[in-house]
Amino acid sequence: MISAILSFVGNFAFILLAIVALIILLSLPEPRTVLAVEAHTESVRQKIVSPDQSAFFITGGQTEIFGSQAAETEAACSEDPTHVSPGVGSDVTYRRYQDGVLVVVVSAPATVEAAGEVIALGTDQVARITVDTNSGCSIPSSLRLPLNGDLEIGQEPQIALDPSFVPAIMSSAEITVYARAVERLFFLPLNFGPFEPGAFYVADGFPLPPSSHIDGAARLVDGKLERAVWWGNADLSFDEGSNDMVVRAAVTANELSVNNLALFDASGSSADSPTGDRISLTLSARLLGDPNLRIIYAFIGFILIFRAAFNFQNSRRQ
Numbered sequence: 001m002i003s004a005i006l007s008f009v010g011n012f013a014f015i016l017l018a019i020v021a022l023i024i025l026l027s028l029p030e031p032r033t034v035l036a037v038e039a040h041t042e043s044v045r046q047k048i049v050s051p052d053q054s055a056f057f058i059t060g061g062q063t064e065i066f067g068s069q070a071a072e073t074e075a076a077c078s079e080d081p082t083h084v085s086p087g088v089g090s091d092v093t094y095r096r097y098q099d100g101v102l103v104v105v106v107s108a109p110a111t112v113e114a115a116g117e118v119i120a121l122g123t124d125q126v127a128r129i130t131v132d133t134n135s136g137c138s139i140p141s142s143l144r145l146p147l148n149g150d151l152e153i154g155q156e157p158q159i160a161l162d163p164s165f166v167p168a169i170m171s172s173a174e175i176t177v178y179a180r181a182v183e184r185l186f187f188l189p190l191n192f193g194p195f196e197p198g199a200f201y202v203a204d205g206f207p208l209p210p211s212s213h214i215d216g217a218a219r220l221v222d223g224k225l226e227r228a229v230w231w232g233n234a235d236l237s238f239d240e241g242s243n244d245m246v247v248r249a250a251v252t253a254n255e256l257s258v259n260n261l262a263l264f265d266a267s268g269s270s271a272d273s274p275t276g277d278r279i280s281l282t283l284s285a286r287l288l289g290d291p292n293l294r295i296i297y298a299f300i301g302f303i304l305i306f307r308a309a310f311n312f313q314n315s316r317r318q
Helices: 002-026 283-289 291-317
Strands: 033-041 043-048 056-058 062-066 082-086 091-096 102-107 110-114 117-120 126-131 142-153 170-180 200-208 213-215 218-221 224-227 230-237 247-256 261-270 273-279
Touching: 002 291, 033 142, 033 200, 043 247, 056 142, 062 110, 082 102, 082 126, 091 230, 102 110, 110 126, 142 247, 170 213, 170 283, 200 283, 283 291
Parallel strands: none
Antiparallel strands: 033 170, 033 247, 043 091, 043 142, 056 082, 062 126, 082 110, 091 102, 102 126, 110 117, 142 213, 142 230, 170 200, 213 261, 218 224, 230 247, 261 273
């Protein structure tokens, strides 16, 4: 009689534990994620949000200014490095062509210091800095440029309107999704024992198909989605004989929400309306990767083993 009562209590406790575990897993708070991208691409565009971290120097570049009020300029090699200081809201594009030529386009507001002259770009003015190994300018073997702001890697599919049009593609990219471990279950903070609230872990990672286009990353701020801020660098090689004629971008975006990144491909019904896919941290990836949830799994596993051993002992006595 007593064993039957204990068996009933054990089964009831097991069912209750399973229900509680299911409720806990389905009510987990939205994860905090960090997204890292390493890409080989021919084009990177950024909208500046932090001017101090976005200024850069280019050695061996030829600078030209375009716009309605721009003075006529003739592209010439500059003995001193060209200093570019973009302002908040300035668009800065790094464009690499198949012959290795790098073109940097900077829009206002920005200040460009080249050949001893400081030029503050007007509203409708842009600066174009060209780095060409065949120009005769003294060009370094490699160049590192900052990436900091609202970022777009690669370009959307475009219609070729003239013979000189060359689309910019992203030849390859690898995305790594990091996340922070769950910090509380309901009203219980996981800040005791073996738990590590907010611990950083790799949740998932995968390559992107060639010719993808990355744009539209967002972060959750005060319950609202805002464009994410990326930071990192763009590395370029100008070594003779190098086949690496791309922009090697390595960037990270902090504290993104789920469903945060649009990946566009050319499978849309027309070139100007591509299909967008979205990356999200799936529940399965989170359940398998979160170190604090693994501790809970171990605890539940211990209870299951104890229950199985208890039932086995009861069956032997009977």
